[in-house]
Amino acid sequence: MDFKNSILEGIPSKLPAPKTYDTQINHAPKRKEILTDEEKKLALRNALRYFDPKHHTTLLPEFKEELEKYGRIYMYRFRPDYKMYARAITEYPGKSEQAKAIMLMIQNNLDNAVAQHPHELITYGGNGAVFQNWAQYLLTMQYLAEMTDEQTLVMYSGHPMGLFPSHKEAPRVVVTNGMVIPNYSKPDDWEKMNALGVSQYGQMTAGSYMYIGPQGIVHGTTITVLNGFRKINKSPKGGLFVTSGLGGMSGAQPKAGNIAGCITVCAEVNPKATQTRHSQGWVDEVISDLDQLVERVKEAKAKKVNVSIAYNGNVVDVWEAFDKENIFIDLGSDQTSLHNPWAGGYYPAGLSYEESNELMANNPTLFKEKVQGSLRRQADAINKHTAKGTYFFDYGNAFLLEASRAGADVVTTENADPLKPREFKYPSYVQDIMGPMCFDYGFGPFRWVCASGKPEDLVKTDAIACEVLEGLMKNSPDETKQQMQDNITWIKGAQENKLVVGSQARILYADSDGRIKIAEAFNKAIAQNEIGPVILGRDHHDVSGTDSPYRETSNIYDGSRFTADMAIQNVIGDSFRGATWVSIHNGGGVGWGEVINGGFGMVLDGSIEAERRLKSMLFWDVNNGIARRSWARNDEAIYAIKRAMKHNPELKVTLPNIVDESLI
Numbered sequence: 001m002d003f004k005n006s007i008l009e010g011i012p013s014k015l016p017a018p019k020t021y022d023t024q025i026n027h028a029p030k031r032k033e034i035l036t037d038e039e040k041k042l043a044l045r046n047a048l049r050y051f052d053p054k055h056h057t058t059l060l061p062e063f064k065e066e067l068e069k070y071g072r073i074y075m076y077r078f079r080p081d082y083k084m085y086a087r088a089i090t091e092y093p094g095k096s097e098q099a100k101a102i103m104l105m106i107q108n109n110l111d112n113a114v115a116q117h118p119h120e121l122i123t124y125g126g127n128g129a130v131f132q133n134w135a136q137y138l139l140t141m142q143y144l145a146e147m148t149d150e151q152t153l154v155m156y157s158g159h160p161m162g163l164f165p166s167h168k169e170a171p172r173v174v175v176t177n178g179m180v181i182p183n184y185s186k187p188d189d190w191e192k193m194n195a196l197g198v199s200q201y202g203q204m205t206a207g208s209y210m211y212i213g214p215q216g217i218v219h220g221t222t223i224t225v226l227n228g229f230r231k232i233n234k235s236p237k238g239g240l241f242v243t244s245g246l247g248g249m250s251g252a253q254p255k256a257g258n259i260a261g262c263i264t265v266c267a268e269v270n271p272k273a274t275q276t277r278h279s280q281g282w283v284d285e286v287i288s289d290l291d292q293l294v295e296r297v298k299e300a301k302a303k304k305v306n307v308s309i310a311y312n313g314n315v316v317d318v319w320e321a322f323d324k325e326n327i328f329i330d331l332g333s334d335q336t337s338l339h340n341p342w343a344g345g346y347y348p349a350g351l352s353y354e355e356s357n358e359l360m361a362n363n364p365t366l367f368k369e370k371v372q373g374s375l376r377r378q379a380d381a382i383n384k385h386t387a388k389g390t391y392f393f394d395y396g397n398a399f400l401l402e403a404s405r406a407g408a409d410v411v412t413t414e415n416a417d418p419l420k421p422r423e424f425k426y427p428s429y430v431q432d433i434m435g436p437m438c439f440d441y442g443f444g445p446f447r448w449v450c451a452s453g454k455p456e457d458l459v460k461t462d463a464i465a466c467e468v469l470e471g472l473m474k475n476s477p478d479e480t481k482q483q484m485q486d487n488i489t490w491i492k493g494a495q496e497n498k499l500v501v502g503s504q505a506r507i508l509y510a511d512s513d514g515r516i517k518i519a520e521a522f523n524k525a526i527a528q529n530e531i532g533p534v535i536l537g538r539d540h541h542d543v544s545g546t547d548s549p550y551r552e553t554s555n556i557y558d559g560s561r562f563t564a565d566m567a568i569q570n571v572i573g574d575s576f577r578g579a580t581w582v583s584i585h586n587g588g589g590v591g592w593g594e595v596i597n598g599g600f601g602m603v604l605d606g607s608i609e610a611e612r613r614l615k616s617m618l619f620w621d622v623n624n625g626i627a628r629r630s631w632a633r634n635d636e637a638i639y640a641i642k643r644a645m646k647h648n649p650e651l652k653v654t655l656p657n658i659v660d661e662s663l664i
Contacts, residue, residue, distance in 0.1 A: 031071025128203025544625025578613025
């Protein structure tokens with residue numbers, strides 16, 4: 001059966017042959033035992049409801065074995081035989097071009113070169129899932145192939161609830177992930193509901209079909225590292241950046257370090273993840289011996305070499321060894337998946353990768369103790385380095401939060417600025433870098449995908465975006481000239497830096513003016529048949545899409561950072577202003593119950609309608625967040641929203657009155 005007919009078939013009426021477990025693929029670890037015997041029966045009933053009863057006798061023991069062996073029912077038998085990757089939009093069956101674009105994005109998220117655990121439908125972060133099982137994938141793709149532009153597909157945590165009558169102006173797909181009642185939003189609640197097959201963790205861009213491989217974070221990481229060195233008034237050349245993680249998102253770090261021009265050491269305990277990033281050219285060297293690493297870093301510092309090094313091992317050992325050898329670290333961070341600390345997001349020092357996987361599945365209580373002990377060790381080593389002058393920042397992965405819960409010495413005892421209270425010794429990178437320098441001004445991770453799949457279309461869109469940014473920079477205020485220049489430099493080097501993994505995609509940081517002007521230029525080029533259709537999106541990690549008190553909104557100091565009005569309003573507003581699809585998630589980035597985040601996708605087809613939609617939606621998508629940040633009394637956001645109101649008289653935002661502190 002060819003690709004199009006396979007999609008149209010959906011869940012096959014005739015059972016496919018069982019699939020061999022592919023040991024060459026990076027698989028998710030076994031999830032911990034969480035269900036009672038009765039709940040296991042419920043999980044099996046839930047899984048079997050996707051299939052004709054005539055197949056239940058065959059599938060029941062198979063699904064039972066998966067649940068026992070892996071802690072989840074993935075339905076491996078139903079994994080498609082065709083290769084998983086983002087095809088050209090013309091290769092997808094369907095009645096709706098918008099639906100075809102969404103199919104393209106779903107397949108990109110599950111591409112073996114893109115996804116962290118592709119056979120478990122997990123894109124990144126250890127548990128950031130596109131679907132819970134392969135039946136959901138097959139059914140969703142079938143619905144998208146059948147739908148018209150007057151229907152909307154409703155997605156409940158990976159489950160396609162169905163196609164509902166709608167209208168052309170409505171989103172084609174509305175996605176929710178993990179939207180559970182707040183009192184049931186603890187890590188074990190997720191483990192149980194996910195094992196039952198009723199909820200999933202969509203991360204940020206995994207369950208919203210907008211992941212574009214590690215490039216999606218390379219740009220933000222590059223900006224962060226550059227601005228980190230600017231903050232300590234030092235050139236990146238010869239400077240040392242130490243961090244950890246080479247998975248789906250964290251894998252961008254060594255590449256970003258190379259672009260920034262520093263020495264990067266990134267530790268990773270999973271050899272397959274290291275191998276993947278090295279084979280893709282995202283890290284220059286791989287070292288497995290700690291003594292050899294020490295000597296290589298000393299040499300690189302002496303010669304001021306721009307190099308990225310992956311250390312096959314635990315980052316705690318690196319921090320401790322560099323302290324012992326008196327190797328000065330300029331910038332330090334961590335990007336292990338500490339939103340998911342007990343199920344593979346963080347591996348404790350003193351145990352091998354295999355020992356950790358076995359312990360987390362068979363003795364989760366002891367594994368948790370090991371993780372917390374390792375976090376205390378890591379924090380102690382970091383504290384020794386910062387006493388020597390290292391600038392350490394939390395990279396939004398809940399490192400400081402989980403370290404504090406483990407009893408590590410990371411909690412602050414004094415606040416230098418009463419207007420900007422802080423819980424921890426070290427800032428979130430949003431508090432010190434991305435918040436005041438980017439988000440408050442409206443700059444965030446705008447991205448696009450060339451739906452034709454043609455590399456030449458990406459080259460053309462790069463040139464279009466560069467031309468737009470250079471034009472805008474001529475009249476940019478001094479407050480944002482650096483942001484504009486960083487992005488122009490980035491886009492000019494994008495082809496040379498070979499950032500594409502999976503779809504023909506690009507990302508850059510832009511404000512609402514930049515996003516709208518770039519999108520308008522793309523739409524015009526499509527209308528003139530210069531390029532094929534373009535899919536617009538962004539990371540949820542943005543100005544307006546995410547309410548995350550320890551990351552995206554950590555620089556909100558008016559007491560509202562634990563509220564989620566902004567993210568909810570963002571998605572509601574996007575949905576009736578022209579988005580092709582919208583999503584809202586619990587947990588993406590920093591952990592289940594710790595954040596609410598929303599995203600969108602928008603298909604540009606060269607039409608007048610697309611131009612109208614992009615202007616309306618992109619303006620709201622950014623300025624909603626600036627308005628909220630302005631009301632929190634963030635100076636940069638007050639400036640930005642006043643500027644936006646001046647440019648658009650129909651925008652009227654409530655501004656804060658500043659209180660004389662001597663009165664308080």
